[in-house]
Amino acid sequence: VLSIGEFSHVAHLTIKALRHYHDQGLLVPELVDEETGYRYYGPGSLERARAIQALKEMGFSLAEIATLLAEAADDADLGAALARKVAQIETEIKEQKLMQKRIREFLDFLKESEEPAYAGEIIAEEQVPEMLVLGLRHQGSYQEIGRLIGMVFRKAGRHAAGGPFCLYYDGEYKEDGADFEVCVPARARVGIEGLDCRTLAGGRAFTLIHNGSYETLGTSYAKLFEHLRKAGASLELPIRETYLKGPGIIIRGDPARYRTRLMVMAKGG
Amino acid sequence: VLSIGEFSHVAHLTIKALRHYHDQGLLVPELVDEETGYRYYGPGSLERARAIQALKEMGFSLAEIATLLAEAADDADLGAALARKVAQIETEIKEQKLMQKRIREFLDFLKESEEPAYAGEIIAEEQVPEMLVLGLRHQGSYQEIGRLIGMVFRKAGRHAAGGPFCLYYDGEYKEDGADFEVCVPARARVGIEGLDCRTLAGGRAFTLIHNGSYETLGTSYAKLFEHLRKAGASLELPIRETYLKGPGIIIRGDPARYRTRLMVMAKGG
DNA sequence: TTGCTCCTCACGTCACGTGAGGTGGC
DNA sequence: TTGCTCCTCACGTCACGTGAGGTGGC
Numbered sequence: 001v002l003s004i005g006e007f008s009h010v011a012h013l014t015i016k017a018l019r020h021y022h023d024q025g026l027l028v029p030e031l032v033d034e035e036t037g038y039r040y041y042g043p044g045s046l047e048r049a050r051a052i053q054a055l056k057e058m059g060f061s062l063a064e065i066a067t068l069l070a071e072a073a074d075d076a077d078l079g080a081a082l083a084r085k086v087a088q089i090e091t092e093i094k095e096q097k098l099m100q101k102r103i104r105e106f107l108d109f110l111k112e113s114e115e116p117a118y119a120g121e122i123i124a125e126e127q128v129p130e131m132l133v134l135g136l137r138h139q140g141s142y143q144e145i146g147r148l149i150g151m152v153f154r155k156a157g158r159h160a161a162g163g164p165f166c167l168y169y170d171g172e173y174k175e176d177g178a179d180f181e182v183c184v185p186a187r188a189r190v191g192i193e194g195l196d197c198r199t200l201a202g203g204r205a206f207t208l209i210h211n212g213s214y215e216t217l218g219t220s221y222a223k224l225f226e227h228l229r230k231a232g233a234s235l236e237l238p239i240r241e242t243y244l245k246g247p248g249i250i251i252r253g254d255p256a257r258y259r260t261r262l263m264v265m266a267k268g269g
Numbered sequence: 270v271l272s273i274g275e276f277s278h279v280a281h282l283t284i285k286a287l288r289h290y291h292d293q294g295l296l297v298p299e300l301v302d303e304e305t306g307y308r309y310y311g312p313g314s315l316e317r318a319r320a321i322q323a324l325k326e327m328g329f330s331l332a333e334i335a336t337l338l339a340e341a342a343d344d345a346d347l348g349a350a351l352a353r354k355v356a357q358i359e360t361e362i363k364e365q366k367l368m369q370k371r372i373r374e375f376l377d378f379l380k381e382s383e384e385p386a387y388a389g390e391i392i393a394e395e396q397v398p399e400m401l402v403l404g405l406r407h408q409g410s411y412q413e414i415g416r417l418i419g420m421v422f423r424k425a426g427r428h429a430a431g432g433p434f435c436l437y438y439d440g441e442y443k444e445d446g447a448d449f450e451v452c453v454p455a456r457a458r459v460g461i462e463g464l465d466c467r468t469l470a471g472g473r474a475f476t477l478i479h480n481g482s483y484e485t486l487g488t489s490y491a492k493l494f495e496h497l498r499k500a501g502a503s504l505e506l507p508i509r510e511t512y513l514k515g516p517g518i519i520i521r522g523d524p525a526r527y528r529t530r531l532m533v534m535a536k537g538g
Numbered sequence: 539t540t541g542c543t544c545c546t547c548a549c550g551t552c553a554c555g556t557g558a559g560g561t562g563g564c
Numbered sequence: 565t566t567g568c569t570c571c572t573c574a575c576g577t578c579a580c581g582t583g584a585g586g587t588g589g590c
Contacts, residue, residue, distance in 0.1 A: 005569065015570090020554055036562070037571050051519045058375070059368040062553070074514070074522030079379055082372050089365050089372075096358050096365070099328040103351050103358075106327070110348055245343070250320045253343030274543065284544090289580055305588070306545050331579065 001031060007041035011049040026066050027052060058082065059089055106249070109153055112184075113163035113243075123208045123227045128263070130202040132188070134159065134195045135167070137181040146247060148182040155195055161187040165242035165261075173218075181238070204266040206231070209244070213255035217262075224262055233266035240264070270300060276310035280318040295335050296321060327351065328358055375518070378422055381453075382432035382512075392477045392496045397532070399471040403428065403464045404436070404452040410445055417451040419518060424464050430454040434511035434530075442487075450507070475500070476532040478513070482524035486531075493531055502535035509533070 008015050021027035022039065027048055029039035048069070055065045064081075072078050134156050136148060149164045162185035169179040189197055206228055210220040228235055244259040277284050290296035291308065296317055298308035317338070324334045333350075341347050403425050405417060418433045431454035438448040458466055475497055479489040497504055513528040 003569075014554085016554060016556090019571090024553090039570090047521060054519050057368065058372045059365070069520065072520050074520050074526070075517035076379060076383070078519060079376065082376055086369050086372050086376075089369050093362055093365050096328070096362050099326065100355050100358050103327045103355050107348065107351055107355075110345055114345070248344035250323050250347060251338065251341050251343050252316060257343070272543075283580085285580060285582090288545090293579090308544090 001040040001042050004029075004039045004041070007045065011041075011046055012053070013049060021052070021062070024062055024066065026062055026069075059085055105154075105157075108158075109160075109249070112153075112160055123206060123224060125204070125206050125231070128202045128205045128265075131200045132186045132197070133183040133200050134186045134190075134192060134197050135181045135183040136195055137179075139177055139179050141176055142178060142180075145180075145182060149243075150249060152182050152184055152195065155192055156184050156186070159187050159190050159192070161185040163243065165240055167238035167240055169238045171237065201265075204233075205263050206233070206266065207261055207263045210260040210262055212258060214258065214260070215255075217260065220262060224264060228264060228266070231266075235264040236267040270309040270311050273298075273308045273310070276314065280310075280315055281322070282318060290321070290331070293331055293335065295331055295338075328354055374426075377427075378429075378518070381422075381429055392475060392493060394473070394475050394500070397471045397474045397534075400469045401455045401458060401466070402452040402469050403455045403459075403461060403466050404450045405464055406448075406450040408446055408448050411447060411449075414449070414451060415516060418512075421451050421453055421464065424461055425453050425455070428456050428459050428461070430456040432511065432513065434509055436507035436509055438507045440506065470534075473502075473535045474532050475502070475535065476530055479529045479531055481527060483527065483529070484524075486529065489531060493533060497533060497535070500535075504533040505536040 002010065004015050004018055007013075008018060011018075013021075018027065018039070018041075022029060027045060030042040030045055031040040032038070033040070051069060052062075052065055055068060056062075060068065060081075068078060068081055072081075134152065136152050136155075138144065138148060145166060152164065153160055164182060164184050167181040167183060169181070183200075186197055191197065206224060208220055208224045208227075210217055225235070240261075240263040242261040242263070244261055245253065246258055246260075247253060247255075271279065273284050273287055276282075277287060280287075282290075287296065287308070287310075291298060296314060299311040299314055300309040301307070302309070320338060321331075321334055324337060325331075329337065329350075337347060337350055341350075403421065405421050405424075407413065407417060414435060421433065422429055433451060433453050436450040436452060438450070452469075455466055460466065475493060477489055477493045477496075479486055494504070509530075509532040511530040511532070513530055514522065515527055515529075516522060516524075
């Protein structure tokens with residue numbers, strides 16, 4: 001017979017674990033000194049300890065192990081419980097994989113919508129090329145844009161090739177019933193249920209980077225339109241608003257740090 | 270502002286969970302009535318609740334979520350933590366798969382060593398066919414057989430095609446330094462490090478099923494040898510002992526239920 | 539008064555690890 | 565006496581669930 005410390009070495013179990021198993025009645029020492037309370041273990045204990053370890057390495061809890069060891073008369077009786085455990089682990093793995101999928105999709109989204117380096121709040125005139133996009137047109141409130149962006153990204157999945165933007169088809173600001181379209185650049189022409197895949201025409205455009213909260217967008221638009229008028233051009237709808245850095249999906253960033261690119265196409269550009 | 274019950278509905282979180290998040294400082298109500306202690310939640314709480322849920326579905330603990338929400342200024346700041354979490358989940362999945370593998374291997378072993386239906390303790394004379402086996406020869410004590418069987422099965426893996434048996438090359442019983450070989454039937458001729466793959470010759474054999482503990486094997490052998498002598502045959506080494514039902518790997522079955530097939534080949538059979 | 543919503547303890551879960559504080563024999 | 569091995573509490577972990585017992589306004 002061995003003291004708990006000695007047995008701990010041969011069984012590869014900590015003293016704390018052995019005491020715990022004793023408390024649980026899972027592995028009772030062969031002898032307990034009544035005076036000192038010292039536990040003593042024999043070869044039978046070692047055999048049982050091995051069985052416990054083997055079942056633990058198969059993912060069973062101590063309570064499960066206790067009932068298994070109590071009810072099974074030999075190895076063959078374990079079959080059903082083992083098969084069930086494999087299935088149970090399988091569903092756990094599926095949950096883990098689902099978590100990974102959620103994270104990976106979000107990481108993809110972060111990568112796509114990474115903010116490119118931009119100069120300050122200068123008004124620029126440029127020739128923009130045409131672009132393949134996936135769009136979702138909607139009549140409603142601007143409040144819904146965040147939700148719609150999420151939806152478009154989810155539907156587009158791997159086909160999304162950049163950050164989201166929005167096209168405004170109204171000539172004026174509308175609280176309700178605004179007509180707009182949430183878009184993402186597309187990698188290739190694909191057919192996706194609920195999304196419209198098409199080419200956005202390019203042309204002569206005026207752009208401005210707006211820094212800060214959406215509530216102050218008006219001022220920036222005013223500047224842009226004024227510039228347009230001075231240049232003798234008139235705008236062609238829709239207006240394009242690209243969310244370089246917006247409120248985020250999980251964490252609402254500081255509105256002061258939002259960056260939005262406003263773009264209007266010059267008519268007959 | 271909403272009471273905890275109302276907020277619980279819109280946020281899809283139980284009241285208990287909301288109170289817990291409050292205790293942890295993770296989601297503090299926007300207003301707490303000092304007299305009644307009633308909690309009241311506003312739209313800001315909803316946004317934070319969504320963030321918490323999103324991160325929970327990605328596998329983060331409440332403590333992790335608290336630090337993430339405290340330290341990240343926007344979505345992009347989550348990137349590193351998310352990547353780490355994917356890796357962490359990956360190692361967890363690997364552990365789960367290892368558990369499944371252990372269980373499956375054991376289930377395979379159970380299936381292979383399933384006890385075929387046998388009549389009682391009759392002595393039979395039969396022609397046995399030759400058999401392809403994987404063997405591990407060893408000099409030592411019979412005590413080691415259990416361990417060696419495990420080793421042979423582990424090495425043979427998928428190539429094992431049936432239950433284990435043992436060949437005894439000594440003409441007598443030996444406590445120490447016995448010469449024996451632990452074998453399993455093989456599916457096909459393969460080369461496995463440490464195992465000898467070869468064909469066991471068939472021939473005229475006498476077999477007897479021994480029921481019960483190994484300690485009483487002697488009596489059964491005596492019967493078998495006597496029968497052999499009466500039949501005018503002499504035995505050819507090695508003797509073959511097949512463990513139809515033995516002590517098991519995890520659970521030591523009742524020795525009274527062990528079943529062992531003893532087989533001796535008749536010389537010049 | 540009954541019913542409903544809310545509140546605050548306090549305990550349980552799982553498999554031990556981490557002390558604290560104490561003992562008996564070499 | 566010191567050191568070593570052993571002992572028994574008791575608390576912490578994680579994210580709540582499950583009561584118990586009580587309150588204030590409709």
